[in-house]
Amino acid sequence: MSHEILLTQLLYGSAGLLFFLLGAWSFISHEPLWRKLIALNIMGAGVFHVLVAVAYRGLDTPPDPVPHALVLTGIVVAVSATALALAFGRRLDREAPEHASDAHGGVDDREDGTHA
């Protein structure tokens, strides 16, 4: 019984670790700010994945509530941190508009008026 649980945890946890590494690779090797931001979010998703895998204790046992609580608050914090990073990116675009198209890739296109 505990063998199956361990296998499930390893499978899901390793997928989370793989996610984390893919995000880290993308974060290091891509220059545009918004790609780095997406990569950071993928890294975060990997961490949440690992935590959920750790919480799993079999189908008939309730999961460990402590990692679940961490993931729950972590998601909301990650979203707000992403929003803050986007605000930073917009400010950077505004401060140096000539670099906006090549370096940052234009974090937000709403700057110039309303959407069509």
Next chain:
Amino acid sequence: MSSSNPQALLIPLLLAAIGALLFWAFWSGLTGHEGERLAALALERVPESGASNPVTSVLLNFRAYDTLLELAVLLAALLGIWSLGPAAAPYQPAALLLDSLVGWVVPMLIIAGGYLLWIGGQAPGGAFQAGALLGAAGVTLALSGRPNAGLPGEAWLRVLAALGTLVFALVGLTLMGVGLGFLTYPPALAKWLILTIETGATLSIGATLAAAFLGGRPRTTRPAEP
């Protein structure tokens, strides 16, 4: 990609090494322990925590400090966004079809948020899920062209954004003043204290997420609610 050849090889190698280290840590975390884990301890004390949903017990009782600081992180992120500049230009007002859909979806999101907030005591749900739904309602309103995403004026928005942290800290300090520890709920009152904190937190999280989506300090246009 602008990386030269040796870099392109070095980065994956380094990441593979980090991955192996992380996997080793994960493996020994899963297998290298004997005896009680935190889960058993937490689940055993759930009946005295004031919420029968274990996750809510952990969030609002056993690890209440953590949740308080996480609400403070949300508030700090919003303050950062506001200090970086004004909100982006609003979206174009939605056409009739989207507008009537929004008229349906937003009330449903608010009702679902209230339901999740209440059910969080006994079943999966709680302040963070309910707040996320309220935030989604705000995003929907913003996408359909409401310049303030359905949020109140700036003075009230400030109150709303700080409400979660404020209620949480006030409850903690009151309990400390009564002679219990900071955020140590008396079991008889725990349910109602948790519900009070969660209500404040839900409103705060919803308002913060919606205001964060606007991407800056609210513009001083008068709200043009339909």
